[in-house]
Amino acid sequence: MENHAHADAHDTGDHAAHAHHHEHPKLSFIEKYVFSMDHKVISKQFLFTAMFMALAAAIMSTLFRLQLAWPGHSFPVMHYFLGDKWAPGGKLDPNMYLGLVTIHGTIMVFFLLTGGLSGTFANLLIPLQVGARDMASPMLNMLSYWFFLIASVVMMISLYVETGPASAGWTIYPPLSALPQAMDGSKLGMTLWLSSISLFVVSSLLGGLNYIVTILNLRTKGMKMTRMPLTIWALLITAVLGVLSFPVLFGAAILLIFDRSFGTSFYLSDIYINGTALSQTGGSPVLFEHLFWFLGHPEVYIVIMPAFGIISEIMSVNARKPIFGYRAMIGSMLAIAFLAFIVWGHHMFVSGMNPFLGSVFVFTTLLIAIPSAIKAFNYITTLWKGNIIFNPQMLFVIGAVSTFISGGLTGIILADSALDVAVHGTYFVVAHFHIVMGLSAVLAMFGGVYHWFPKMFGRFMNKKLGYWHFWLTFICAYGVFLPMHFVGLAGVPRRYFNNDLYAPFEKLQHLNVIISIFAIIGVLSQVIFFVNFFYSVFKGPKSEQNPWNSNTLEWTTPIMPEHGNWPGELPVVHRWPYDYSKPGKGVDFIPQTVPMEEGEMDEGEHV
């Protein structure tokens, strides 16, 4: 593919491209594709790593969905993946069940939707859309990826240790996660989990600081803040959230490591286990919950913000219409980001914290519904009277808005402490956060891949396969999570290996079967994406310079830009990025580099 890439760059016939190319000494293969400092290559590295991790996490979900639909049955596939120890005779071991749900959650939240989503699109889009040659510090950027890779490798290794991976749930609440006596998963597996996440935080901070500095300092001439595409706004806010909240997770993890290994009692108090009264007193597991969710809640916005950015950009381009309420979109993202830091307690209504504090968190949490509603209505109004082109990425972002609405609405129930206590920790919660956070972000991420594929690889993906991929994924997504709400409302707790404990749960079993069938089809549908992706990387039809007729700067570079992005001078920006179908113009798009005509108004400047 890279050979073609060269050819494409030269095909543009831009003399400056040649001149620029010769300025650089020839890089070795290792420098260019492995330890690369080019943000575009790093972006692809993040994407490939995240795709691999997501595949692993998706297989895990199939395995535990098999168990939940047909508990106690023997499945050869279970034995194939887990072997004699964890699936003797093809029957899943209850400890491994907890291991699978824990690692599935960890990978999906951190490695796919944080590292993968931000890593891929912040790296690709920030320099290209603000008009910079690279990140502020390409070196830190490279390190960010390598820490991410090491974290991924450590997390995968933890699956293979004798006592099994971390199994205390992805939230790893102590004392369960702190006491190796409490479960096998809290032995070496938990040590590796904590090591992996600590490395992940380092990666996230290196990346995040870089994104912020680049956006604030390296914008090209004319790229005022009010002319930045919403993708950049979203990625900027995401990075700020990450930089402020991830260190707290790091602190929480360090204290947990101390409790586990050095006899401290930050989270431990009055514990009697395996015939021994431990000497630790005075600590509190609730402290861990506070620290964890102080990251954990901003984390869900770290996941969804880049999705907002991607949705805004793709929807505007494919509706051939400016995003409705550009300023309101920025304002609502800032409001969400601010509120994100004062709502963490809504995860802790049953933790035993002071109920009055609970009321405060109810109030702040429900406030978030207001900027979220603004976003949803603005997206719908962007579609209204548009001129909509059904490229695959457009389907994905419409799907993402749909899941954001559906999942966001059930959030109203969970934000209400008095109602939360009725469904806390049930499948209702699982359904809610998978729809609102997981699906919205995954669908937007797929949309982003289809949309910027020509920029990454100089080729198109096959649209027909894109349609099949979208509809199968989307139908299965609702097929999985719509019935799951009812399983939760019926009182079934999550993280149960089977539901034998309470006989009336048997009446819900057909719903579990429906969910699992949709889940398995949904995971298998991703084969369509993988085939389409890898085929198109090598053999897809070649792209033009601006395949979707977009306004943003990334499409003013050569098809496959070299390191440095623009062969000659950096582009100069004259207008906001959403001049689509502006009245009185011959074309339905006006790139940001086109100077304003006399008397023309810049909509980004509107107050």
Add this chain to the structure above:
Amino acid sequence: MIKLLVYLAIVLAFILVFQLMRIYQLSAEVKGKHIGKADENDNRSQGIVMILFVLALFAGLIWLLFDVRGIMLPPAASDVGVTSDNVFLFNWIIIFIVFFITTFMLFYFPFKYKKTKDSKAYFYPHNDKLELIWTVVPSIALAVIIIYGLSLWAKMTGKPDDKAMVIQIYAKQFDFTARYAGADNTLGKSDYRLIDDGSNNTMGLDSTDEKGWDDVIAKGDIHIPVNTPLLFKCNAREVMHGVYFPHFRDQINCVPGITTEIHFTATITTDSMRRVTHDTAFDYVLLCNRVCGGGHYTMGSKVVVDSKEEFAAWMAKQHPHFSHLYDMHHKTAVATAMK
């Protein structure tokens, strides 16, 4: 060997698919069609699929609502639970209205405004009035939701009834034990360092505290009286556990090192609920709802809501844990009174 063949077959299948895609692409190029960008045919067909999808989604949801009748939780069986069900219903009505309207618009607009030969988009970058409306209207709706919800929360977590019967729920891997506070309605002290499974002091009760001498530890099912305010004090031995009463719509964690509390009044006896649900085998349940180790899914207790008379009869059959101390104390008290 068979595995190898399977792998080989998979590799060949991928090669086949790649070749088919290649052929498809070449034939499309010959016909002058673009296989990466949507054309008007795609807009038309995908627009129709959008409408079909949204109708199927609504149909699926409505089917589910009918399908789950009778298999969901029965009506709430506690005082707070009854209000909780009302607040739920109120929120669900708002949620369903917003869901149907916004979701329909979201899928209908792409269908309606798909790009055709001569279609144009309407340049509509903002409208302050509209944006104000959909800031203010949700704000008002949310204010109502917050006030309604918090008024119930205040009732749930406010001061318990002075006469509420105190029951300790003690959670350990992987079972619950209930301790009733006895005649003085005060639980005796306990200390985790006194726990000794061998000598049957599984909760670490302190025998020097007189208040604990009349405490009753119930083995097996947890019995509670109907229409009596109850105050549950929850503790955990080694890791966090969750006290989850789905039928009473209430829940709290058990946390090592601290005591957490919930209080409510059960309003329907097990027998009455069996008649309500037409299920003679119906029972209330207490479930552990905080992952606590490999046996988490086995951790729960049957809960029996007795009439007040049944409960008194059941309690009369129980013996205080420190029955020897209790009896001695009782005798001394009687002797003192006689003097």
